[in-house]
Amino acid sequence: MGLLSISRAKSPWLLHFDCGSCNGCDIEILAALTPLYDVERFGILNMGNPKHADVLLVTGPANWRNYRVLRNLYEQMPDPKAVIAVGTCGCTGGVFHNCPNIIGGIDKVIPVDVYVPGCAARPEAIIDAVVLALEKFKGYGK
């Protein structure tokens, strides 16, 4: 593997977007970023800015109000990028599936690479998901 692939795998920068979540998964994501789990050892940094981010962590289902914002943020991220849907709501709509305002899971709006089920998803699962997403970077461009 070339230096570029290794670097991409070793330096994933996150953008965390709460799409419609009850904040349960968001709390777990923020817990993963604390020194207890220390994700910086993988080079993971939480950037608040799509232009700097490689990995988009989305919680909550997509609805008719915020799907536009979600797509806008996705398009402002430069390639290569990966999307991780965190929590059951992000995967399929979860508890809110078929509710009036809800479109469904995130994958109805943008392509998703890794799904993390759970309500709320555990921090260890979230870290595992990011590491799994790195596999996509390693193979990018081939």
Next chain:
Amino acid sequence: MTTAWLIISAVIAVIVAPLVGGLLKGIDRKLTAHMQGRIGPPILQPFYDVVKLLGKRRIAANGFQIAFAYAFLALIVTALVFFVLRQDLLVVLFILFFGSLCLPLGALSVKSPYSQFGGHRELLQFLAYEPILLLATIPIALKSRGFPVSNIFEYGQPLLPHLWLTFIALLVALAIVMRKSPFDISSSEHAHQEIVRGVITEYSGPYLALIELGHWYEMALLLSILGLFWVTGGLWWLSIIIGLGSWFIMLLVDNASARLNWSWMVKFAWSVGTSLIALNILFINLGWM
């Protein structure tokens, strides 16, 4: 120092400086992590970051941003080259300032509220540290009887025992230039978010990598200027220790303090910086130093 040797050392400096800057940044993050009770990233992490950024697809908000990112890097490298060529210290600083100016100009060229805020705040940081850096050249020039860096080498005696007040003022300026707490007002390094990302909000991918490289060169240049305070007497390794020691002090201060506001930064820098340097000049006059 013959011309050929100077040119070779300039080329070496251009190649080695970013390596040193990146390594220092990596050690910075590792030490910070240990101070915070965690493990932290590998030391080579900044290099992985820069290579990854270089490999991203190019996007930009407008053409000026791209131009200013290149100009930032190019001018700081130029300043470093002039420094290694032992030119006039004030001229080196002026070229450095021109380069540093390109960063907020690029940010200000994008019509985004975060970028505008960040750009203006970067100008305020500039307002805080530029006078101190300029003023610090005066005691150095008084002692070495001239402004060119070559004079400091010819002077033959170490500067630090006479100019330690100026050195402290330069440490304050260094903290502001490196954008470390309590002065990380235009774009925070450790917290990674200050008005989104402040002055570098709109840069991405390869252009962000250029700016990161520029910051590494800038750090190498400033630590070298600090290292000038002890370059003679056969103890050349002492200047490296002084440079690294100052960097470590910055690290400690960064981890121990929180971010403060810009008006405090400007007032603090101006009052502390000018009074320390004025005292130093006064003591030189009186012959005490």
Next chain:
Amino acid sequence: MVLLPIVTGFICLLIKDHRARAGFVWLTAIVLIAGSIFFLSQGSFPAEYSPAAVWDFVVLAFNYVILAFFIFAAIKDIARRGLSPHNILALVLTLAAGIPLAIFEFSWAPHTPLEVIPTLYIDHLSMVMCLVISIIGSLICIYAIRYMKDHEEHRMHLGELKGTAQPRFFFLMLMFLGAMNGLVFANNLIWLAFFWEVTTLACWGLIRHDEVPAHIDNAFRALWMCLIGSVGFSLAIMYCWNSPLNTLSLATIIGGGAINCPILLVAFALLCLAGFTKAAQLPVHSWLLGAMVAPTPVSALLHSSTMVKAGVYLILRIAPGFQGTPLSTFVAVFGGVVFLVTALLAISQSEAKKVLAYSTIGNLGLIILCAGINTPLAMSAGIMLLIFHAISKGLLFLCVGAIEHYVWSRNIEDMEGLVRKQPVLTGITISAMLSMLVAPFGVLLAKWGAMEAAAGIGVWSTLVLILLMLGSGATTVFWAKWMGRFLCHTPAPGVATREPLIPLYHGVLLVLIAFAVIGSILVAPLYNGIVAPALSEMGYNPSLAFGTSTWFLKSSVGIFAAWPIFIIIGLALLVPVLSARPRVEELRAAYACGENVEIGADEFVAVADERSPLRTGGFYIENVLGERNLNRIIVPVGIALLVILFVVAAI
């Protein structure tokens, strides 16, 4: 050289036709430019010249005519608009200037009019000023042809103006050029005072050109503040006559020097006062700010390139006279204070011309600082700063004038994103600002020289250096802020079109920016050709200033490798400039939390899915650095400083 512009100005006053008047302006311009260059290359300096005695009569008579005209204008204004502080002060100060002069000339002087040999004394310093006046002044007048046409069309469109006032305008402008040439050539103090009055007259007339009440008030304010200087002149004349030297020849007075003849120190202080008021230093800086309401060519000519330069020219010329005295140190500190204060004030201004005005006052303070330091290195820095600042600042004023005629506003906030609509003009303006600010251009070179010259030991030089460097930081902030406002735009997909080029606007601007760049590259030959001879004629040793081997500027304490820096920076900037064109698919909108409407639209989606315009603005920090707050401190400080000036001189 002196008479021609006055004559053609008079003709312009009489001609009604626009084109013929323009033709005379061009004629004057070409003659002035050619004449000054010819004079420089042919003449041997210092040249002395004494015209026939009848001219002394003419000067004497016209001096009183002008003073009487001021009194008449003040009275007419009082009658028409009632008493105001400005016209009363103008009246009082005219009398204060005229009466001592009359007493001197009619009772003290052995015979009237007093003859001084030589009447005109021309050395390289005068030639520097002459070139600046003739070349830059002529270019500004050519620019003014088109500018005044647009200006009057605009005002007629707004219903403010009935008939054309251009004849009077060009008369005053051209007469002013002639008077300035006379001023820099004069050796007889009475002639100098006369030309000083003529420039004050032109200043007053041009500020009130638009005949709006606020402008008339500002004109009278300028008048009385400049008249303080004239009072200084009159008293200085009396002092010099009473001194052991017993002469009115400026060269003799300077040559005698304050070291040998301490009573002359008061005379020098009075002349410094005249220079300070003309150069709008503290505390009389408000007249220059008020004068910004005048049409832009006036601001460019009078208030940046030439008239205010007359003030610093006087101080530079008399600097050898008070070398080594406490007055000299004080002048340096005064210049430094002005530099710092105006730089801070400029950050808070959002009106473009006021920013330029503050910057001008600051740079004039810097030249005065150099004159105060009074070493060969400092004096050469001061002269070079004078040249380069005149070019760059005149250029900037003209750029702002052209911009004003496009956006019809002088507010920096209205100039946001101008780079998209007027790329050429914005490009020239930004280049001009860079030439004022960054290495390796001339203004920075002079600032570098001033810093190195000030690096002496001693308490006062430390203070001067602190003021200089703090001010330097502040100037960077406001220039960069303004440049950022120009560049702030949202690129829309599509090819950016160049604006239509207007020859009289863009042509002049391009010529001036070419001067700035070429002058900065060729700074070493420029120094050898003009500045070094000027130094030696003034009695300084140029070898103590700069040596210019291989086109570097090498002083005893520093090196400024001008052309290598240019080349290396040019190469360094080549890649950025060539790469500044992103492809369309690369463009992304600015980050707005995901609420952008689309690329190229300046809007974001706000409450209730409504499209809301995206607006940005600049930092002006009015509550700390605003005029209201700072002026309260500065004006008393300035008055105190002037009082100390005289106390220092008297002791």
